[in-house]
Amino acid sequence: MRPLAGPKVMNLKKYLDNEFERALTALGQADATAVVKQASKPEFGHYQANGIMGAAKKAKKNPRELAEQVAEYIREGKLKDLLELEIAGPGFINIRLNTAFLCRELENMTSDNRLGVTRFASEKILIDYSSPNLAKEMHIGHLRSTAIGDAAVRVLEFLGHEVIRANHVGDWGAQFGSLLAYMDKLESEGAQLATELKDLEIFYQSASSLFKSDEAFAARAREFVVKLQSGDKKCLGLWSRFIEESIRHCQAIYDLLDISLTPGDVKAESAYNDMLDPTLAELEEKGLITLSEGAKCVFLDEFIGKEGEPIPAIVQKSDGGYPYMATDIAAAKFRGQELGVDQALYFVDGRQSLHLNQLYAIARKAGFISAEQNFRHIPFGTILNKEGRPFKTRDGGAVKLADVADEAVTRALSLIGDKNPDLTEDEKQNIARIVGIGAIKYAELSKNRKTDYIFDWDTMLSFEGNTAPYLQYAYTRIRSIFRRADTTPEGINHPFALIEAAEISLALKLLQYPETLESVIEDYQANILCNYLFEVSQLFMSFYESCPVLKADEATRGARLRLCDLSARTLQHGLGLLGIKTVEQM
RNA sequence: GCGCCCGUAGCUCAACUGGAUAGAGCAUCGGCCUUCUAAGCCGAGGGUUGAAGGUUCGAGUCCUUCCGGGCGCGCCA
Numbered sequence: 127m128r129p130l131a132g133p134k135v136m137n138l139k140k141y142l143d144n145e146f147e148r149a150l151t152a153l154g155q156a157d158a159t160a161v162v163k164q165a166s167k168p169e170f171g172h173y174q175a176n177g178i179m180g181a182a183k184k185a186k187k188n189p190r191e192l193a194e195q196v197a198e199y200i201r202e203g204k205l206k207d208l209l210e211l212e213i214a215g216p217g218f219i220n221i222r223l224n225t226a227f228l229c230r231e232l233e234n235m236t237s238d239n240r241l242g243v244t245r246f247a248s249e250k251i252l253i254d255y256s257s258p259n260l261a262k263e264m265h266i267g268h269l270r271s272t273a274i275g276d277a278a279v280r281v282l283e284f285l286g287h288e289v290i291r292a293n294h295v296g297d298w299g300a301q302f303g304s305l306l307a308y309m310d311k312l313e314s315e316g317a318q319l320a321t322e323l324k325d326l327e328i329f330y331q332s333a334s335s336l337f338k339s340d341e342a343f344a345a346r347a348r349e350f351v352v353k354l355q356s357g358d359k360k361c362l363g364l365w366s367r368f369i370e371e372s373i374r375h376c377q378a379i380y381d382l383l384d385i386s387l388t389p390g391d392v393k394a395e396s397a398y399n400d401m402l403d404p405t406l407a408e409l410e411e412k413g414l415i416t417l418s419e420g421a422k423c424v425f426l427d428e429f430i431g432k433e434g435e436p437i438p439a440i441v442q443k444s445d446g447g448y449p450y451m452a453t454d455i456a457a458a459k460f461r462g463q464e465l466g467v468d469q470a471l472y473f474v475d476g477r478q479s480l481h482l483n484q485l486y487a488i489a490r491k492a493g494f495i496s497a498e499q500n501f502r503h504i505p506f507g508t509i510l511n512k513e514g515r516p517f518k519t520r521d522g523g524a525v526k527l528a529d530v531a532d533e534a535v536t537r538a539l540s541l542i543g544d545k546n547p548d549l550t551e552d553e554k555q556n557i558a559r560i561v562g563i564g565a566i567k568y569a570e571l572s573k574n575r576k577t578d579y580i581f582d583w584d585t586m587l588s589f590e591g592n593t594a595p596y597l598q599y600a601y602t603r604i605r606s607i608f609r610r611a612d613t614t615p616e617g618i619n620h621p622f623a624l625i626e627a628a629e630i631s632l633a634l635k636l637l638q639y640p641e642t643l644e645s646v647i648e649d650y651q652a653n654i655l656c657n658y659l660f661e662v663s664q665l666f667m668s669f670y671e672s673c674p675v676l677k678a679d680e681a682t683r684g685a686r687l688r689l690c691d692l693s694a695r696t697l698q699h700g701l702g703l704l705g706i707k708t709v710e711q712m
Numbered sequence: 713g714c715g716c717c718c719g720u721a722g723c724u725c726a727a728c729u730g731g732a733u734a735g736a737g738c739a740u741c742g743g744c745c746u747u748c749u750a751a752g753c754c755g756a757g758g759g760u761u762g763a764a765g766g767u768u769c770g771a772g773u774c775c776u777u778c779c780g781g782g783c784g785c786g787c788c789a
Contacts, residue, residue: 139728163728166735176731179769189769215732216769259789296789395789421787431714431785443787450789477783479716507717508782545751561751573725577718578782584738585724589751591737592725599751607748645728657726660736671744671753690748712751 134234136242139164139173139641142221146175149199153192155181162221164638170214171222172634179217189217225630229622231637236692241699243640245286249468252290252461253279256380256387257474259296260372260394261305263327264379265524266581267475270506273570273705275473276385277652278504280703281643290465291391294457295376297369298396299450302354303347308333309364310350311343323371327526355447369394382531383563384705393457401456402448406441409455412492420444424488429480439484454485458501459494469500471650476505476576504650507578525581534562534587541589542712549711557709562587564594564706571704572656592660594706597697600663601708604694607675607687615691620684628669629689635665636689636696643703652704659700666693 135141139162146160158181165174178196182189190213197211197219208227212220235242255275258264283289308329312322322329336343353361373392380387406422409415414424416438423438431437441452461470472482482503489495539558542549549557569586573579589595608614624630635658642658645651675686698708 161731163731166727166732170732174731179731183769218732261789299789301789419786423786429715429785437715438786440787445787447787449787453789475783476717478789480784481789483716505717510782541751545749577725580724582724588738591751593737593751595751596737599749603749603752610748641728648729653726654728657728657736664736667752668754670748674748676748711749 134242135231136234136244137640137644138223138231138637140644142173142175145200145203145205146177146196146219149196149203150177150181152199153195155185155192158184165220168631170218171210171212171220173221173223175219175221178219182217193217193219223634225624228624228630228633228637232622232633232689232692235637235639236688241639241696242637243284243643248286248288250288250290250466251282252292252465252467252470253282253473254292254294254470255279255473256385257292257294257296258376259301260369260376261296261299261301261330263330264376264527266527266530267509267524268527269530269566269570270509270575271473271475272380272383272385272387273567274504274506274575274650274652276387276705277571277655277703278471278473278647278650279386280705281646281652281655284703285643285647290467291387292461292470293387293392295373295392295394296450297372297394298354298399298453300348300351302365302368303349303351304333304337304344305330305368306350306354306361306364307343307347308336309368310346311336313364319367323368326372326375379527379531382528382559383567384707386705395450395453398453398456398460401460402452405456405459406448406452409441409488409492414488414492415441424484426484426487426491428487429484437480437484439488441488451481451485454481455489455492455494458485458489459492462489462495462499462501467499469502471502471504473504473506473650476507479503479505504575506575510578510580530566530583530586531563533583534566535559536562537587538562538565538589538595546711553711557712560707560709561589561595561598561712564598564701565589567704567706568594568597568656571652572660574653575651592656594701595712597659597663597701598706598708599712600666601694601697601701602710602712603670604666604690604697605710607690611676611687613687615688618684618687618691620681620688622688623682623685625682626669626673628665628672629686632662632665632669632689632693635662636692639696639700655700655704659697659704662693662696662700666690666697 143160143162146162150158150160159177160175161177162173162175165171175196178193179189182192185192193213197213200211208224210222210224214220253275256268256272258268279289279291309319313319337347350361354365373389377389409424415422416425418438421440421444422442423440425436425438427436429437439451440449441455443449458470461467474482486495486501489501495501535558538561539554542554542557565588566586572592624633638658642655646654673686675683675690678686701708
């Protein structure tokens with residue numbers, strides 16, 4: 127099949143939508159939208175234009191007649207050799223792309239190292255994500271913000287944006303009192319702090335149980351809070367040793383999980399301490415502060431509570447201390463004015479939506495954020511336990527993130543031992559890590575971020591069905607074909623040929639990579655990309671079963687090898703954007 | 713009480729933002745390894761989309777009310 131000449135289309139859906147919109151305009155329906163979408167069923171072709179019915183209604187025309195006119199217009203235009211149209215139902219236009227057209231697009235995609243994805247105009251976008259509290263060990267709840275935020279970072283960067291990773295870790299506040307008091311106690315008892323801090327989890331627990339059981343210790347802990355805030359030298363020394371160690375622990379988890387955060391992305395709460403006084407003074411100057419019950423509050427009309435009373439946002443406590451609202455306002459000011467971001471996206475648990483909406487409103491009112499700057503909360507649901515109750519960090523029921531990761535790698539390792547005993551120990555270890563970590567990240571990423579979901583070890587660590595290992599497995603099957611063929615993708619010059627239904631379905635799906643990425647960032651839903659990659663894998667698996675590659679005749683073999691290669695590239699790239707690696711064998 | 717989020721197959725989730733007969737994966741049942749890795753493939757069963765109204769050519773999706781769940785709502789973060 128000879129590829130058609132023509133311009134690069136890249137985003138099929140957008141391209142078709144534009145063409146149908148032009149047809150509508152030419153037919154006098156300038157304000158109508160074409161609403162071209164991927165076909166909901168294979169019988170309806172590849173795409174469908176749903177906007178004709180709405181347009182006909184506005185123009186008081188018969189929808190099927192208008193559809194006929196639009197179809198006629200398209201059939202006579204530049205697309206005439208590229209597709210077939212069919213009017214269906216009350217006024218749908220079903221679109222079927224010709225295989226010659228698909229082949230041409232496959233050539234374009236293959237020759238593009240961005241797989242057909244064009245760059246957007248670049249904005250400066252800050253992503254606030256992960257942001258663990260250093261007074262506690264990272265638990266399973268942190269995985270959502272961390273994995274989803276990191277995927278958003280990678281996708282936005284790939285689309286050409288300048289992304290600032292912001293790890294707003296909690297390193298300040300009352301909960302550090304007992305930790306510092308405990309450090310002080312250990313030191314006075316002659317213990318080696320360095321060794322004690324090696325296992326932070328034990329350290330956290332000891333400090334916390336002492337706080338509960340020992341009155342005198344609790345009192346000292348409260349003293350340490352005051353000392354810390356007043357800048358006591360010795361206290362600050364203890365504090366920074368603790369913070370350093372704690373950040374090291376977080377970084378180890380990020381590295382293990384293939385999260386792209388580095389120590390350089392940490393900008394902790396305490397980094398804004400010097401900004402708190404002047405920021406508050408500015409709020410006061412602008413008349414936003416009201417003194418209420420001894421605390422400095424901001425009341426805004428948008429936030430009304432019971433019986434119409436305004437809800438306060440406390441920016442300074444009656445004891446003079448600053449709550450996290452103050453820090454967050456200072457951070458917003460820094461991001462808005464110093465960094466000058468176009469957007470700041472906060473990937474934070476949905477339960478904080480009131481707090482964040484208050485924050486944005488205050489920062490806006492104070493002039494810290496301009497009208498053009500988009501500050502937005504990207505919320506997600508809570509992780510529940512098997513009984514459907516939220517995990518509580520206090521009740522000891524929280525699952526440590528490090529434990530989940532270890533268990534995933536262990537399970538993967540034992541499975542690899544069964545499936546592929548010939549691999550070396552090093553290979554097994556490496557594959558186990560990539561597969562196990564991929565599985566738990568994908569378990570988070572593949573769900574709609576807004577809904578609560580139930581944590582279950584077996585679901586999260588499953589390696590079958592719609593999971594990362596399934597996608598990774600599809601990739602290894604392709605790589606295996608190339609190993610057996612003893613050739614590289616670059617060495618093949620045969621043109622694409624789409625004959626079997628499985629080949630056409632797979633090809634079309636691959637060509638939809640660009641439009642998929644665009645819909646991912648419409649509302650930062652990584653699950654759209656997961657779904658897409660799963661569909662690519664499913665279609666590849668079908669193709670793999672029904673279309674032999676290596677045993678086919680020379681031309682078919684070449685064409686299929688190229689389709690395999692494009693599948694592999696798309697899978698590897700898409701998984702990469704999710705922060706999940708691929709392996710050559712598993 | 714007020715506000716936000718949610719309710720889809722036994723379970724976990726989709727449904728491209730108003731489109732055609734609501735789809736996958738687990739689990740269950742039945743087939744497929746002398747053929748490129750069976751972490752796979754092919755097939756079957758499984759639904760009053762929490763309930764009732766409304767908007768219109770057309771509703772899981774939009775509006776109202778109700779039921780059920782989660783979370784917020786002055787000095788924790």
